[in-house]
Amino acid sequence: MTAMYEKLTMPANGLRLHLNENTGGCSQAVLDALRGLTTQAAAVYPDYTEAIAATATLLGVDPRYVLLTNGLDEGIFAAALAALRGSAATSPLEALTVVPAFDMYAGCSRAAGGKVVEVPLGPGFAFPLGETIAALTPATRIVFLTTPHNPTGFIVPRDSIIAIAGVAPEALIFVDEAYIDFGGETLIDASLLDCYPNLVVGRTFSKAYGLAGLRAGALIATPATLERIRESVPPYSINIAAAVAVPAALRDTVHYTWYLNEVRESKRVLYAALDRLGLTYLRSDANFVLARFGNSAKNVVAGLRARNIFVRDRSGDPGCEGYVRITTGVVAHTQACIAAIEEVLCGAR
């Protein structure tokens, strides 16, 4: 799993538009909270009461519905372990993913001993509801869904998720809402979770809140469902820096709103540029855009790299030949990327 993230050697001043990180940085209030840590606070095992309470308040659920994790990655791993435990080589338990998807689902499922079953997205990258339901078997123990989806930025219809949860009561339905801050409707709602106790919603503070380096995420489900998953999460998996960062980040709604607006404007600016260049792209509800450069994809990625701008070539993913994923964060960064794309494609200077 550790090998999975695209680790690029890049100069310190490189523009990172390849991992959908927050290009504006986190709130200053987070740094103030980190500076406020005492030598004693660093010396004792952390208390999560405040971070859990702040997250529960944000999401409108009781704190018993919240499990903090060391980034959502750990939440994905813990859910995969809980669901696939007991899998045997002779009769493997199955994890279902809709591909192309976030790599961690398959990596974590394999690490947990499960077999990965992949369902391709439909024509035009549409969510394949019928095919997903058809791929369920008695061995399916976890289904990974992402809304908005990565790498398309498309919302998975809420009704489709609920339909899957209804027909697969024995499987955990893992709804990864890493990008929900940017668009779409959350499934976090205590009465819905109570009706579908197999639903687990994943959240991260890495993207909209800019805490990727601190590592903080959360799983939201009924207390009984979380109880199963807690068995796979060490008691102190979040360090004290992340524990104080979360409430501080959540309090700074001005910074958060500013960033959401930058992302919205960035997408508008990038769409306009791609239209001008005659290129097609997917209209995204997340903080990135999947754009089709066709035969020029490799050239564009290399040309941007030569200009210190890093984007993600998704050509290797099913159905994504010629597609590049570009993070759309701070508008000035997006404009720098657009100028570089125009240089590479049009030879402009």
Ligand SMILES: *Cc1c(COP(=O)(O)O)cnc(C)c1O
């Ligand atoms: C970035 C991302 C995550 C990882 O979040 P962390 O909290 O940084 O571990 C999870 N799911 C998806 C779909 C992502 O794109």
